Amino acid sequence: MNRDTGLSNADFKGGIRYSLGRNWVLIFIFLELLIFSLANKAFFSIETIQLILFNGTEVFLLAIAELFVIITGGIDHSVGFVMGFATVVASKSIVALSGAGLPPFASILLGSLLTVLIGLLPGFVNGWLVAYLRVPAFIATFAMLGVTHGVSELLTQGIPAKNLPSLAGDIGNGSFLYIPPSGVWSFFVRPQVERGQHVWAIIPNMVVFSFFFIALFAFILKRTRFGRHLYAIGGNMDAAIRSGINVKHDLVKTYVVSSLFASLAGITYVMKYITGKPDAGANMVLEAIAAVVIGGASMAGGSGSVGRTVLGALIIAVLETGLRIMGLQTFTTYILVGVILILAVVIEQAFPNFKR
Amino acid sequence: MTSPVFSAPAVRKGRAFPKEGGLTDSRDVAQQGFFETGFGKAIARNWAFFFLILMTIVFSLTSRGFFDIVNFQNIIHLSTGAFLLAAAETLVVITGGIDLSVGYVYGLSSVLGAKVMQILSGAGMPVANVVLLGCAASLLVSLIPGFINGIVITRFKVPSFIATMGMWGICNGLTLFLADGFMPVMGAPEIINKIGNGFLLYIDPGKSVSFFQKPSYIPDTGIRQLVRLFPNSLFLTLIALLAVGFLLRRTAFGRHTYAIGGSMDAAVRSGIRVQKHLVIIYTLSSFLSGLAGLFNLFQTGIGNYTPSGANYELMAVAAVVIGGASLTGGKGRILGTAVGVLVLAVLENGLQIMGVSAFYRYIGVGILLVIAVIIDRAFPDLF
Numbered sequence: 001m002n003r004d005t006g007l008s009n010a011d012f013k014g015g016i017r018y019s020l021g022r023n024w025v026l027i028f029i030f031l032e033l034l035i036f037s038l039a040n041k042a043f044f045s046i047e048t049i050q051l052i053l054f055n056g057t058e059v060f061l062l063a064i065a066e067l068f069v070i071i072t073g074g075i076d077h078s079v080g081f082v083m084g085f086a087t088v089v090a091s092k093s094i095v096a097l098s099g100a101g102l103p104p105f106a107s108i109l110l111g112s113l114l115t116v117l118i119g120l121l122p123g124f125v126n127g128w129l130v131a132y133l134r135v136p137a138f139i140a141t142f143a144m145l146g147v148t149h150g151v152s153e154l155l156t157q158g159i160p161a162k163n164l165p166s167l168a169g170d171i172g173n174g175s176f177l178y179i180p181p182s183g184v185w186s187f188f189v190r191p192q193v194e195r196g197q198h199v200w201a202i203i204p205n206m207v208v209f210s211f212f213f214i215a216l217f218a219f220i221l222k223r224t225r226f227g228r229h230l231y232a233i234g235g236n237m238d239a240a241i242r243s244g245i246n247v248k249h250d251l252v253k254t255y256v257v258s259s260l261f262a263s264l265a266g267i268t269y270v271m272k273y274i275t276g277k278p279d280a281g282a283n284m285v286l287e288a289i290a291a292v293v294i295g296g297a298s299m300a301g302g303s304g305s306v307g308r309t310v311l312g313a314l315i316i317a318v319l320e321t322g323l324r325i326m327g328l329q330t331f332t333t334y335i336l337v338g339v340i341l342i343l344a345v346v347i348e349q350a351f352p353n354f355k356r
Numbered sequence: 357m358t359s360p361v362f363s364a365p366a367v368r369k370g371r372a373f374p375k376e377g378g379l380t381d382s383r384d385v386a387q388q389g390f391f392e393t394g395f396g397k398a399i400a401r402n403w404a405f406f407f408l409i410l411m412t413i414v415f416s417l418t419s420r421g422f423f424d425i426v427n428f429q430n431i432i433h434l435s436t437g438a439f440l441l442a443a444a445e446t447l448v449v450i451t452g453g454i455d456l457s458v459g460y461v462y463g464l465s466s467v468l469g470a471k472v473m474q475i476l477s478g479a480g481m482p483v484a485n486v487v488l489l490g491c492a493a494s495l496l497v498s499l500i501p502g503f504i505n506g507i508v509i510t511r512f513k514v515p516s517f518i519a520t521m522g523m524w525g526i527c528n529g530l531t532l533f534l535a536d537g538f539m540p541v542m543g544a545p546e547i548i549n550k551i552g553n554g555f556l557l558y559i560d561p562g563k564s565v566s567f568f569q570k571p572s573y574i575p576d577t578g579i580r581q582l583v584r585l586f587p588n589s590l591f592l593t594l595i596a597l598l599a600v601g602f603l604l605r606r607t608a609f610g611r612h613t614y615a616i617g618g619s620m621d622a623a624v625r626s627g628i629r630v631q632k633h634l635v636i637i638y639t640l641s642s643f644l645s646g647l648a649g650l651f652n653l654f655q656t657g658i659g660n661y662t663p664s665g666a667n668y669e670l671m672a673v674a675a676v677v678i679g680g681a682s683l684t685g686g687k688g689r690i691l692g693t694a695v696g697v698l699v700l701a702v703l704e705n706g707l708q709i710m711g712v713s714a715f716y717r718y719i720g721v722g723i724l725l726v727i728a729v730i731i732d733r734a735f736p737d738l739f
Contacts, residue, residue, distance in 0.1 A: 075517075077670065080665070081665075129726060133726075133730055133733070134733050135726055135729045135730060135733070136683055136729065138454075138673070138683060139673075139674070139677055139683075139725055139726065139728075139729050140726060140729075142667075142670045142673070142674065142722070142725065143721075143722035143723065143725040143726045144722060145667070145670070145722070146718040146719060146720075146721045146722030146725075147718065147719045147722040147723070149665075149715075149718045150715040150716060150717065150718035150719035150720075150722070151715075151719065153714075153715035153718070154713065154715045154716070279664075279665045282664050282665025283664035283665060286521060286524060286525055289521065290521070290522075290525075293518055299515050299517055299518060300515075329532070329533075329537060330532070331528065331529040331530075331531075331532035331533050331537075332529060332533075333529070334525045334526070334528045334529035334532070335525060335526050335528075335529030335530065335533075336529075337522075337525045338521075338522040338523060338524065338525025338526035338527075338528075338529070339522065339525075339526060341518060341521060341522040341525065342508055342512075342514060342518065342519055342522035342523075344518075345512070345513075345514040345515065345518050345519075346508075346512045346514060349512055349513050349514070
């Protein structure tokens with residue numbers, strides 16, 4: 001036992017409690033998988049694991065959106081409704097473009113690009129309010145929540161968008177790789193097989209799509225100057241300013257990134273469910289913030305990583321899909337997410353001596 | 357405890373608003389001059405109040421039917437829940453924390469009360485007992501989330517943002533469990549509706565005056581001919597706000613609350629039992645939310661769960677901030693919060709009567725909120 005800190009050797013690097021505490025998220029996911037597999041024989045399969053990733057796409061993307069802001073010590077309440085706004089903009093613009101005579105693929109592509117561009121706007125305003133007008137992030141992003149909610153309701157007039165080209169659904173629910181029994185692989189296009197033959201579909205498109213961006217921004221966060229500045233800003237704003245970081249610029253960029261990921265989540269939603277509605281992401285904000293906190297980020301800023309956030313989101317995704325397969329209703333998920341969220345911080349407090 | 361709120365340090369260059377001694381051009385001097393006068397200071401300090409009056413005047417001139425005692429009572433009646441939730445949030449915000457669970461405790465209390473009443477009246481109990489037991493059950497249960505919040509925040513050092521967000525999820529789940537998925541709970545006795553929507557005074561012009569009950573010779577359909585004054589909800593709101601205001605202003609408990617928000621360290625050193633105090637604050641916050649939910653049951657006659665994305669808790673925080681409280685703690689008044697709720701309620705009601713689509717309301721509230729904080733930042737030492 002170390003007299004100064006009151007911690008035993010097991011608490012330090014290489015010790016048992018250290019590795020248990022540090023990797024509790026992984027252990028928890030493993031336990032979840034174990035319990036669900038024991039409860040339901042059919043649970044443990046490639047299909048289920050892909051389904052978990054597929055169902056969790058939006059939560060993954062929103063969690064990354066939230067992560068960037070939380071690293072700087074802020075919070076973004078607006079991601080859920082920015083996502084809803086993006087679903088509305090995407091579905092409306094795709095319908096409009098294909099109505100104007102563009103081929104389906106081009107209209108989906110253009111519509112998505114347009115959505116991403118428009119989707120940067122809420123983030124820009126958020127960042128500007130937070131950085132230049134010194135409005136607390138809590139208030140600024142809540143105000144943006146109201147504005148995006150109102151605008152998207154005005155756009156839809158209360159009716160979810162419809163009549164999207166069926167190609168959108170094909171893309172959203174399709175997979176990256178298909179392996180028919182004949183053994184000839186085909187990418188993106190489902191091969192025609194005889195009735196009753198099983199085609200292995202590997203990695204849903206939307207998972208590829210979202211993890212491409214997640215990986216890209218994991219790289220940006222870890223390896224670029226901008227990424228390192230975010231940790232500096234969240235760790236100690238004063239020091240960041242004094243060391244010459246252009247904090248205002250970086251903060252605006254942070255909120256733009258957050259908004260970008262929310263828009264991407266909106267686009268995946270449109271592709272998956274072929275509809276756009278303002279409250280598409282309304283109840284995902286809890287899950288997104290929970291994922292970031294479970295991933296070990298501190299709400300005070302300065303810590304957090306993409307990999308751990310993805311693991312945090314995975315806890316929730318496994319839980320959600322597992323409970324759904326077991327036939328339990330959605331509200332069990334809410335309760336468990338709430339409990340795990342609090343547990344995550346309690347565990348953090350119990351193992352205070354490792355650095356993220 | 358860490359606050360989730362980002363607040364920029366004062367060392368930045370090129371800040372949006374000049375501080376004392378940082379005057380650069382004549383326009384700033386003029387601005388400073390105005391707000392240094394007594395009148396200017398009064399406006400800056402109570403801008404929300406003046407904004408409320410201004411809004412009332414504008415809506416009265418532009419939309420028929422706004423300036424009407426019936427409509428004003430309607431505004432109060434419909435924002436009872438908001439008043440109570442905002443009062444709850446004020447307590448927590450003054451200590452420097454935040455309570456995100458209020459909105460779902462509200463729903464839980466409403467649904468639980470309705471469920472208990474439904475079961476008991478199904479068992480054939482007398483109506484009075486059903487109502488009393490239902491109220492008792494939902495008020496008692498609404499103490500629990502706050503108590504757990506307080507314990508988790510103080511004993512386990514979980515930031516209030518996270519702890520109450522977890523409780524949000526838990527309460528939401530429990531509510532939906534009680535409400536069998538997404539169904540409002542029916543079957544509570546009808547009397548509660550009469551209490552919830554009742555008035556203190558019923559005046560039949562030139563004929564009779566009666567308290568609490570409409571004159572028996574008037575049929576239910578003819579109730580609109582009566583002049584009805586002081587809705588019961590106004591009483592509940594006033595009692596709750598006065599109680600919280602008294603607690604904050606006149607008691608040692610209230611002064612300790614401000615002390616904790618101002619500086620937790622100093623509060624600990626001066627011998628305030630901070631942990632116990634915070635547990636009580638969060639329990640109280642949860643209790644007030646439960647009361648709000650119960651009254652919602654009385655007003656509507658059914659147990660309403662809180663829909664996802666309703667953001668009651670954020671609305672409450674918005675009202676508190678418009679009322680001049682600071683999210684970093686130590687500052688806030690119950691009167692300010694009441695004005696904050698009224699600003700939001702009048703804006704909503706006025707736009708509705710003007711025939712503006714409900715969707716502009718969200719946008720309006722958002723913009724108003726940002727203005728509130730910018731004004732707050734511009735005059736940092738006036739509040």
